[in-house]
Amino acid sequence: MGLTDFLVRAAARRPSVLLVTMPGGTPVRLAAERELRCRGWAEASTPAGADLLLVAGPDCPALRSGPDRLWDDMSRPRVRLRAETAEAVAPVLDEGRARLGETERGPYGAVDPRGHGGPPMAGPGEDRDGLTLDRLHLSLGPFLADWPAGLVVRVVLQGDVIRRARLGEPYETGPADPFWSRPWIRASAGEPVPVAEAARRRAAAHLDSLGRLSAVAGWPAEAVAARRLRDDLLEGAPADAVLPRTMRLARRVGRSRSLYRLTWGIGPLTAADAHAAGVSGPAARAGGDVPARYRQWLSDTLDDMRRLDDTTTLLDPVAEESPRGRWDTQRPPSAALAGLLPRLLEGTELAAARLVVASLDPDPDEPAVRRQEVARG
Amino acid sequence: MVDAGKWWTLPVAPALLLGFAVLAVAGKTALDDRGAGRSVTPVGVLRPLLAVPRALVAQPRRLPASDRLLWRLGVVTVPVAAVLSTLVIPFGNHVVADLSVGVVWFNAMEVLTWAGLWLAGWGPNAAFSLVGGYRFLAQGLAYELPLMFALISAATGAQSLRVTDIAGAQHGLWYAVWMPFAFAVHLTGVLAFSFLGPFAYPAGRDIADGVLGETSGVDRLLLRAGRWLWLAAGAAMAVPLFLGGGAGPGLPAWAWSLVKTVLVLGLLVWVLRRLPALRADRYVELAWVVLLPAAIVQVLVPALVDLGP
């Protein structure tokens, strides 16, 4: 089996990784994305294309069957890994590669994914144009590439047009804390937080959302650029190191005529509708379609980067918006954003629906805070 | 004069195509590495080739209620059609088969990818995969007609469907110079039928890699190789159609073909990173309302020139 040994070891040199983020696992996901980018390992979208399964974040009993199902779908050689903290990511990936190189060898029988019995049978119904076509029931999330981890939207599809959409039932999570809103939570609790730290966190959050939107829009090169900037910001890069690069990114993406042509008119949300739904933050201020929202993120990011050196002012959690809107522990901004989804998704095509979700980018970790507080109170 | 049908061209043509495809993959990886802030090394840019050992050792996957036969047929069709298309593409002074209907042959092979990708999306019985297969048809309806008229422009200019005649008819003045629109539409079509970069819509990240999503092992390798083989074949075809083939001062014909193909390939690889995915629901209107009428006007130009003398 000398040849097989050699092939397995060669293939294991640069494994492709299926990254599964559990609710509350944002810092681990960020560390993993950064690590994969620096190593040049591919990030797989499906179990079929993956060698390593990396489950990032704290354990969540309600969603435990998800990674199990993905694992069953992966063909051997494969290795399953788990990283609960950001520091654990790099050693865990090293271990995964080593184990992949000496994993048990074939000949294998065919893998029989037992978890998913294929999509349920479609039944007919009337479509957008009044024709009778098959309706397919499908669930988007909780684990989908470039999708808010843990969010579940159940859709009824005809062709690739979404006829009906509703949010999945909330599930119990462990003690989660929303990474992107941490400075606001700490400031609400009375801790002094410099405004520079909050601005840094908010700019990184917008760049993270922008990276996800670019990936969903099929522009991986700009997704990488946005995520690099995000990682540099979180590592504490000074303003003069990141500002010029962000301005170039804003020029390439924000002023891109092709991206505008491809996304205008998708997911319209007027400022009035946004306020009525309880949305504050960039989505409400943009008051428009997908391009309005990504342009708002870009200009907000640039504004925040000019405040990175302001270490004297303290964060006022009421006056300053958290990344997704005014922070309110009882009703975090992402809850309102997620609540908008069913209305905005109905009647859109799948690609447009992905753009709408990415351009609002609700953070499922935030509503988790609310349920926890309610449970405690 | 162009030599056709030498026995050694039969193995050399696919090998050359593969070489160009590997070159394109390496170029794309180098650009990606630079964009991601990694160091660009000659060995590092070849790491996509590790997909070959990975495919060979991977365990086969069986999906519930999949149509294994059609799936496999579709996956194999894409790279095979790409290789068959090169039969009529002259390289320097040699061509495998100098068909009198070479341009139509290339077009027919390219259209086989329609069937191949739709089957590849249909076979696994998975929603995202199927959406990917349908997306390629929508994309095909958008790019195909302008591409056909671009090919017809070159054929009309040379008054022949034989690819070597078209290359020979451009005495010093390339068709790319006086039919720039047809050239641009051809290059767009190349990106579209290799479903890469801005035309990666059927294999989009938003539908978890679409047609590629459920494939693993050798199937995945064949489909991914098929994309880059098509990119290389399309670039190689642009040289005789629009850039005068192997003609040029100083160097031998094969060297000119090599240089021109690599330059076209480089341009295409550079464009891959510059645009977001052109979704067919938007692109089809641009294709039919703007590109198609303009392509027909472009055909009129060589037609009038031919009438001239």
Added chain:
Amino acid sequence: MGVTNTVLLWVLGVLALTGGVLVFTLNSMARVAFSLLGCLVCVGGVVTVLGLPYLGVVIVLMMVMEMVIMAVFMIAYMMNPAGLMPMSMVHNTRGALVISGAVLAALVAGIFLVPWPGRTGARPKDSTFQLGMSLMADQMLTMVTLGFVLLATMVGATVLATRRGRYDRFGDELDRRPAEDPAGGGVGR
């Protein structure tokens, strides 16, 4: 005709017939559509071997596009997702048998009854040019008229099948900009 061509002709002919038989015996819409495609590709090959490469290759090109699009519509309207539910491809067996038998008999009779002309001139080196001349030279007006009739039919059929008109898009005064569409187009009309 050389030995190679004769062998090719027979092989392609048998394959085409096999594809044709499979169309009526398979029970999944996708497989049926693609065996019909296989059959037609073989017919394209037969035409090529018979010395009309242009027509042969164009048959392959057109049939692939046409059959793929047809498969999409057949599957959409036949309510047979993924061939999960086996379905029969034959209906009205007796009537179909009578009609197809009669047509076959007429065609076979035609083969033997028509006085085929013998070849008078030399075989052209490139038949594409002759084909174009015989289609276009004397019949240019017919071809152009036919082209327009076909185009008008397609546009007309599409217009009749579309429920939405310009008043739905632009409003009663035709002054609503941008138009109200279920999904926006790329040009932004």
